[in-house]
Amino acid sequence: MVDRARKPSALATTPGLPPQPQVAFSSDNSSVTATLPTGESVSVLLYGATVVSWKDKNGDEKLWLSEAAKLDGSKPVRGGIPLVFPVFGTAPDHAQTKSLPQHGFARSSRWEFLGKSTSESTPTPTTPAFAATATSAAGAVAAAAADMSVKLDFGLSSSSLSEDARQKWPYAFNAIYSVTLNTDSLTTNLVVTNDDERSWECQVLMHTYLRVDDITTTSITGLSSASYIDKTTSPISTNTQTSPVLTISSETDRVYTPAGDSPASVPITVLSNDKPKFTVLRDNLSNVVVWNPWIEKAKGMADFEPKEGYKNMLCVEPGAVGTWQVLEPGDALEGAQTIVLGGKTE
Template sequence: MVDRPNKPSALSSTPGLNPQAQVSISHGSSRVTAVLPTGQSVEVHLYGATVLSWKDSRGQEQLWLSETTKLDGSKAIRGGIPLVFPVFGPSPPDHPATAQLPQHGFARTSRWEFLGKSTSESSEVFQSSRGQSSAEVATADLSVKLDFGLSSGNLEPEVRKLWPHAFGLIYSVTLGCNSLSTSLVVTNEDDKPFDFQVLFHTYFGISDINKTEIAGLDKAEYLDKTEGYAAKTQSANVSFTRETDRVYTPVGGPREPVSIVESGKKRFDVVRDNLGDVVVWNPWQDKAAGMADFGPDDGYKKMVCVEAGSVRGWQVLEPGDAFECAQTIVPQ
């Protein structure tokens, strides 16, 4: 990788024990792939630090990626887990600080640095083998964390003019045998405060949107973007019969899981850390057909976005302070 000045430092890591995860860099140093000894894998594109793929031990893909999305750095990637920062959607007209930025900000369209990997194992390996050898337990509890960095000094000059704040971002993608976690640390390196929004725009792969529901949002207030941001309250699970684009504030708090349910059975739990909002999105037939980077046209039947974020208001970060947030996805 090319070393650049002013890049953020990697987060502290925990030295791993054997067996080790395998990490490789490919596609002209634009993608980082990690594979656990048990077969789970994750692939991250340095354009946007976008997670492209997350597979279980059987090689089954958990995310949805558009067949027609660009992967050459010319346009934001449609699918996987794009990172939204410092503004969600188009900038509100009454918020001049982000008024000139493109939709969803610049994090998903900037070239990030790969800062390195670290591995860890559960302390269970030192406490009890439960009838297994230490090697077996260690393999079962092994995880690998990939760190990526973006700073104001690494932004393209035209982007820096649109958002002239000194900042540092550390984005970590942690692959476990039974989970995938994404976390972000935002540091204000400026001499004045700035505000921002952040969101993990996760595209989940599903079998049939007509048989899919989102649980954990009952009684939650939400803004319906398909009806001019009308304020409503959810009753029962969320189901899909048309275009859905809603910003929820779950009543149970970030630690209460929001679940994707297919044919009455849970597929995924999403747990948030320091993120108060959840966006639920499916473009449905007409909108999907009108997006050139959404393919195939009927791909909306095989995906649903459940997006952990802080987007209904603005996080204000004082000089020298840091903001941390995360989501953990657990297949069921």
């Protein structure tokens, strides 16, 4: 046999599909976890469609979850990203939602997992994936994997509610909740459709618990000149954020309406030691709730552990809660948040 001077190149360098995101259910089918080829992951509990974990490629957790959080469906989860619908807090004077428990039933109902979808950027002359093709097919595969995302869809409808919830809120609806994981961001998107023959009113909010290193060195920008309702005062007061930077040094429970708000809304940046840690972008959600229970409030909550956990969490919660959202028959309400690691806004 003639030993050829030019042999075929190794199989490892031939073009091929990039590694795909992996989606797996827990052993008891109570949660679903998606993991990108680059290592990032997100876990969603079917109870409440609550995001209970979001980790970067190094395995560092980005959300705060109480050590005493109930994950068995016995009560709403303390931490992660619980969903608030169709009422924020309680509304004893609102005819349609006055009988509902605090924050409604979305966070305490079992959602159906509808499936996953993936996407990746198409390589162009300016993308790393395209550049990598010129030198290494394996490099192109790795770059394409880095551009990949995975979306998990969950569904809830009036027909799947508990009998108690249907009696307290007898309106037909359909909700689709999507959780999209990218290498440097997490997006949660809720679409609610009125399937009833009557109009009804609702509020929605994404009750996001961000994990911070130290609340005393944490600050927030993007709320300057915003009006806010301070729920820690008695009576509740309305004020304006005069400082460009908000710091937390006591119990904080404020409902902000950022100035100049629009669908392409003002970015809210959470900083640690003056360095951007998270940037929260909102779509069609005109309010932002900022919450930290601080010392005494944390002590009084049985499911808040450790009691000093307030030092490592900050709730920045996009929502539409300042007024009631009216949905006529057939109308849909859509709202989304994207949490970007660091200071990126695009």
